[in-house]
Amino acid sequence: MKKKERRSKTVVVSVTPTELAALKEKFAGTNHRIFAEFVRALLQQEPIVKKVRNxxxxxxxxxxxxxxxxxxxxxxxxxxxxxxxxxxxxxxxxxxxxxxxxxxxxxxxxxxxxxxxxxxxxxxxxxxx
Structure with a gap:
């Protein structure tokens, strides 16, 4: 079993309130439960899975x-x-x-x-x- 690597480093990115609102709106439409996971996926250019609900x-x-x-x-x-x-x-x-x-x-x-x-x-x- 692979041991989880501890995230000990911090990256700070400044965004405008409009940019933050747009990020949170995109986050709300995904399967990610934690905003930080969503941002990490964006930074690593991982595919973002969107929720599909009726x-x-x-x-x-x-x-x-x-x-x-x-x-x-x-x-x-x-x-x-x-x-x-x-x-x-x-x-x-x-x-x-x-x-x-x-x-x-x-x-x-x-x-x-x-x-x-x-x-x-x-x-x-x-x-x-």
Whole structure:
């Protein structure tokens, strides 16, 4: 295994604020995580690998995760409510509330289907861009 050589020498380069801003902008578009590594690669004329990302798909992904989390929370709450009713409210009162919740479940299922359709449409729009 090759031992890493310690970087003990410093090179100082003066740049204008505009030049620094341009360097940082180029740095933001690369796979380098550390600005000093990016500058070293430039000085050694190494090829700079640019990030290639689809911002539309990233945005869609974040929205899908948010929607998934909200739906999961709703499912957990609904399941807990039904279990609570089944154990604590036997009889006609419990049956009425259970029927109400089953109707709400049907409504929720319809809304989830509409959401899925909308998500498919959003996905298709993002693919076209």
């Amino acid at each position: 911002q539309s798909l990233d945005d869609l992904h974040n929205e899908l995760i948010s929607i998934k989390n909200e739906l999961e929370t709703a499912r957990r709450s609904f399941t807990a409510a039904v279990e609570h009713l089944q154990t604590h409210l036997p009889g006609p009162a419990g049956q009425e509330i259970l029927e109400f919740l089953l109707a709400e479940e049907f409504s929720l299922t319809q809304n989830m289907t509409a959401i899925k359709t909308l998500l498919i449409q959003l996905y298709e729009i993002c693919l076209q861009k």
